[in-house]
Amino acid sequence: xxxxxxxxxxxxxxxxxxxxxxxxxxxxxxxxxxxxxxxxxxxxxxxxxxxxxxxxxxxxxxxxxxxxxxxxxxxxxxxxxxxxxxxxxxxxxxxxxxxxxxxxxxxxxxxxx
Amino acid sequence: xxxxxxxxxxxxxxxxxxxxxxxxxxxxxxxxxxxxxxxxxxxxxxxxxxxxxxxxxxxxxxxxxxxxxxxxxxxxxxxxxxxxxxxxxxxxxxxxxxxxxxxxxxxxxxxxx
Numbered sequence: 001x002x003x004x005x006x007x008x009x010x011x012x013x014x015x016x017x018x019x020x021x022x023x024x025x026x027x028x029x030x031x032x033x034x035x036x037x038x039x040x041x042x043x044x045x046x047x048x049x050x051x052x053x054x055x056x057x058x059x060x061x062x063x064x065x066x067x068x069x070x071x072x073x074x075x076x077x078x079x080x081x082x083x084x085x086x087x088x089x090x091x092x093x094x095x096x097x098x099x100x101x102x103x104x105x106x107x108x109x110x111x112x113x
Numbered sequence: 114x115x116x117x118x119x120x121x122x123x124x125x126x127x128x129x130x131x132x133x134x135x136x137x138x139x140x141x142x143x144x145x146x147x148x149x150x151x152x153x154x155x156x157x158x159x160x161x162x163x164x165x166x167x168x169x170x171x172x173x174x175x176x177x178x179x180x181x182x183x184x185x186x187x188x189x190x191x192x193x194x195x196x197x198x199x200x201x202x203x204x205x206x207x208x209x210x211x212x213x214x215x216x217x218x219x220x221x222x223x224x225x226x
Contacts (some may be wrong), residue, residue: 004155006155009153032212034214034215036217041201041220041222042219042220043117043119043203043205043217043218043219043220044156044203044217045217046214046215046216049212049214051212089155089156091156091215100158100161100171101146101158101205101207101215102158103148103155103156103157104155105153105154105155106154106155
């Protein structure tokens with residue numbers, strides 16, 4: 001039962017263009033969503049998050065959009081840079097507790113110079 | 114310098130042996146998690162602990178055991194009952210309040226030889 005899904009295993013974009021990474025979830029109890037970036041053989045690093053009371057959160061080049069009715073969120077990176085090339089994970093949890101943090105399968109982003 | 118430390122970074126185990134992975138944090142976080150990552154897959158939750166002396170099974174707990182005797186430490190034992198233990202193991206912790214991100218260690222790569 002995959003409660004958080006990232007249906008695109010990989011994405012390739014040109015430097016300077018927009019990268020859009022998508023994530024779908026099925027559990028309506030999720031109310032806090034996070035995006036992580038991960039390089040091989042390293043731990044994930046936190047990028048940006050959004051709670052269910054918002055539909056957009058922005059931090060520099062990174063913007064996360066949440067569509068609760070569609071149970072869908074997306075991460076926009078503008079402009080994309082070669083250093084953004086990594087695996088991006090979407091995660092979700094019920095924000096009222098320390099409980100389970102559920103991850104998607106990840107999307108490999110490659111930004112070409 | 115606050116953070117999460119996992120050790121060792123690389124670990125080799127013979128079949129039939131138990132092995133313990135260390136995870137220590139000095140962030141004063143209550144909740145700690147263990148995840149496993151396999152090639153091409155997302156992060157799957159093994160165990161998590163929300164408070165000292167208490168822990169819950171995640172989605173793939175079979176063949177693993179944990180303890181939480183101190184707030185700072187959450188060691189994971191991979192037992193001989195784990196049928197496919199070769200993977201990258203990640204430890205994380207979360208601070209007080211539900212709407213906070215998880216911080217990850219650098220991971221331990223376990224290989225069964």
